Amino acid sequence: MKIGKVLNLEVRDSRTGIVHEYYCKIIEKNKNYLMIDYPIHAQTKKTAFFPIGTLLSASFIGNDQAVYQFSSEIAARIKMNIPALAIHIPDQTDIKRIQRREYVRIETTVDVAVHSTDNQFPPFVTVTSDISGGGLALITDKNIELGIGLKADLWLSLQMQNAEYYYIYGQAEVVYIRDVNSRVNLLSLKFISISKQDRQRIVRFCFEKQREARQKELI
Template sequence: MIYVGAKLTLALAQDDFRDRQPFTTEIVDIHDQTLHIEYPVNPETGKPEFLFTGTECIAKFLGKDEAVYTFRTEVTGRGNEQAPVLHMSYPGDDQLMKIQRRKFLRVPAELDVSVRDSHQTFSPFTTKTVDLSGGGLAIETGHTPFIQKGSIIHVWLVLPFKSNEYHYINARAKVVRIFYDTDENETVEYASLQFTDIIEQDQQEIIRYCFEKQLEKRGRKYNIRNN
């Protein structure tokens, strides 16, 4: 079930994804029920996080079946495989807990979004979102030939709230669909993206933004009916 290359989100066991932002990392090897992972990165500082041997964590990852799984783990040691790695215990596939994926509210949203490919197969570019939800977004592709169904890309966008606060989103997403529309005799290409690696707090901010936009829409309808 778990596999080399899987992106892990780690939270200290006492935090359980509630008190502070979790760490992000990637599995580089699996040996005898032990996960070898890159040093976790603290999203607040962008720097590797030092975890002592014996530190207990809760891990989450996206399975190849597109379901999210969680399990308890512990730092068991360190190693060096071309780069320093942490060794984490793995309880086995039969101890994984599957998290029921939620259906998110999706709203129309025209926001600037920066798109980058971690493998540098295309140059980073800026485009517009079409819609947004806690589970993903749709963007105009500009007919970039390298964005195809199944591609994994990084997206950056800013959420502007009515309170004049801004929240910056940095996430990894998978292209799940390419579709087209004709606008003034011009065919426009779009891509539907599903988040595969996003910080829980960022996802909650997206959900908050979507509900705010939904309430604005209802308010406009109410004003029209009463005018």
């Protein structure tokens, strides 16, 4: 866990039992503690103030694009260049990998601009049916004729839970076409060229959507 790494936190409200989600960054570390900036609530965007001893579950995306999770607690409030909190560093054996390297696909709508890499079709704008770090499925009009093997340049707009927007570029190849109804097809594409940073952002986006769905199930 390097300085600058984003942590997603889950903290249970002791009064209501509801689990709230926050995010923060690691701003310093030593042998025993991670120093984090004050967490921001994922929905309200308000800064959270936790008492010392608050238990939390933290997760982050590793260099291998898998998601890792550990439990910790707030050990102290400290003064640095900005107000910060110290949390206990877990033993390596207590950090659990909770997502396999294979990319998890989630059903969600993301705006996508599609351009032909080889000028085989006119550019168009559509939305996803699902997405993962390995590819996506697009909803397309029947009038747009795309064949298996065609390559496309894709621009996606991802909104994270912390209200950040990322604009992702990737080159993809059509691998499957499904006839949905008389009006639309569903095109499955796999990424054949995408930066590691952009792929990690998609993985993080999918992870956040999973957590959001689990949170709704608990309400």
